[in-house]
Amino acid sequence: MSNYHVPVMLQECIEALDIKPGGTYVDVTFGGGGHSREILKHLGSDGRLIAFDQDADAQQNIPDDDRLTFVDQNFRYLKNFCRLHGAIPVDGILADLGVSSYQFDQAERGFSIRFDAELDMRMNQADTLSAKEVVNTYSEADLHRIFGIYGEIQNAKTLSKTIVTYRLNAPIVTVADLKNAIVNLIPRGKENKYLAQVFQALRIEVNQELEALKDFLMQSAEVLGTGGKLVVMSYHSLEDRLVKNFIAKGKFSGEVEKDLYGNDQKPFDAVSRGAITATDEEIVNNNRARSAKLRIAVKK
Structure with a gap:
C-alpha cells in the first residue's frame, strides 16, 4: 500500500x-x-x-x-x-x-507529464472517453472551454486553435505528441506548471x-x-x-x-x-x- x-x-x-x-x-x-x-x-x-x-x-x-x-x-x-x-x-x-x-507513477495510464505514453487519463478503465479522444475529436470551442475553465489557462483560446490545427496533419496520440503540438505556447521557465494545467483540464474532462x-x-x-x-x-x-x-x-x-x-x-x-x-x-x-x-x- x-x-x-x-x-x-x-x-x-x-x-x-x-x-x-x-x-x-x-x-x-x-x-x-x-x-x-x-x-x-x-x-x-x-x-x-x-x-x-x-x-x-x-x-x-x-x-x-x-x-x-x-x-x-x-x-x-x-x-x-x-x-x-x-x-x-x-x-x-x-x-x-x-x-x-500510484496513478501518476503508472506511465501507461497517461496521467503524468513525466512519461511518454498514450494519452489516456481514465480513472475507470472501462470508460470509453480518453484524453486522446478529447484532443483529437473535440471542437475548438469545447477545447477552449475545458482549458479555460478546468485548467485556468490564460492562453486557452490560442492553445485550442493550435491543437486543432496540429491534428489536421497527424493525430495527437501520446504525451510527447501533445507536448510537440503546443511547444511554442509553453512559457519559458514555467514548463511544468503550464503542462500540469493542460493535463489537469484534460483529466477533469475525461473523468467528469x-x-x-x-x-x-x-x-x-x-x-x-x-x-x-x-x-x-x-x-x-x-x-x-x-x-x-x-x-x-x-x-x-x-x-x-x-x-x-x-x-x-x-x-x-x-x-x-x-x-x-x-x-x-x-x-x-x-x-x-x-x-x-x-x-x-x-x-x-
Missing part, C-alpha cells in the same frame, strides 16, 4: 470523522486503502465501512476484513450503493479527491470530475444522519470552491436559501472556520500535501 499512495493529513481526517466504534462510515476514495485501514482500527466488531473506488488497480489493496464492503463504482453513485448495502444513514463520509501517486463531485456532495446530505461528519480534502481551487460553497450554502453558486421565517436552508454547518492545511513537517515528507485543503462539516 505504501507504494500506492501515502495518505495526506491522515490523523486530521480521522479526528474529523470522530469515529464511533459501532458506527457506519464511508470512504468514497479508497485508493491505496490508507484512510480506510485507519478507520477500521477505530471501529469495533459491529462497526461498518463502505469503500468506493472505480479504479480496478485499487482492488489489490482491499484488506481482509468482514467489516469492509468494497464498491467498485464512482462516488457519484453514493446513495444508490449505500442503500443497496443497507447503510443509510451513515455516521461519517471521507473523500480524498486527489489522484493517487466536477460533475461527479457535485453529485456526491448533494447525495452526502441525504446519506448522512443528523450529527454525521462530512470530511473532504481537495487539491485545486475548482474542487475546493465547490466544497466550500456547498458546506456554506447547500448549493454551488448564489445565495443560501431561507425558509418563511428567514432561517438558512442548508444541510451542513462548517466545523472549521476555513480550510485545514498540512503541517510543514508533512509537506517536507509528502509533497502532495502542499496543495491539500481539508474541509469538515456536520449534518444539521
Whole structure:
C-alpha cells in the first residue's frame, strides 16, 4: 500500500470523522486503502465501512476484513450503493479527491507529464472517453472551454486553435505528441506548471470530475444522519470552491436559501472556520500535501 499512495493529513481526517466504534462510515476514495485501514482500527466488531473506488488497480489493496464492503463504482453513485448495502444513514463520509501517486507513477495510464505514453487519463478503465479522444475529436470551442475553465489557462483560446490545427496533419496520440503540438505556447521557465494545467483540464474532462463531485456532495446530505461528519480534502481551487460553497450554502453558486421565517436552508454547518492545511513537517515528507485543503462539516 505504501507504494500506492501515502495518505495526506491522515490523523486530521480521522479526528474529523470522530469515529464511533459501532458506527457506519464511508470512504468514497479508497485508493491505496490508507484512510480506510485507519478507520477500521477505530471501529469495533459491529462497526461498518463502505469503500468506493472505480479504479480496478485499487482492488489489490482491499484488506481482509468482514467489516469492509468494497464498491467498485464512482462516488457519484453514493446513495444508490449505500442503500443497496443497507447503510443509510451513515455516521461519517471521507473523500480524498486527489489522484493517487500510484496513478501518476503508472506511465501507461497517461496521467503524468513525466512519461511518454498514450494519452489516456481514465480513472475507470472501462470508460470509453480518453484524453486522446478529447484532443483529437473535440471542437475548438469545447477545447477552449475545458482549458479555460478546468485548467485556468490564460492562453486557452490560442492553445485550442493550435491543437486543432496540429491534428489536421497527424493525430495527437501520446504525451510527447501533445507536448510537440503546443511547444511554442509553453512559457519559458514555467514548463511544468503550464503542462500540469493542460493535463489537469484534460483529466477533469475525461473523468467528469466536477460533475461527479457535485453529485456526491448533494447525495452526502441525504446519506448522512443528523450529527454525521462530512470530511473532504481537495487539491485545486475548482474542487475546493465547490466544497466550500456547498458546506456554506447547500448549493454551488448564489445565495443560501431561507425558509418563511428567514432561517438558512442548508444541510451542513462548517466545523472549521476555513480550510485545514498540512503541517510543514508533512509537506517536507509528502509533497502532495502542499496543495491539500481539508474541509469538515456536520449534518444539521
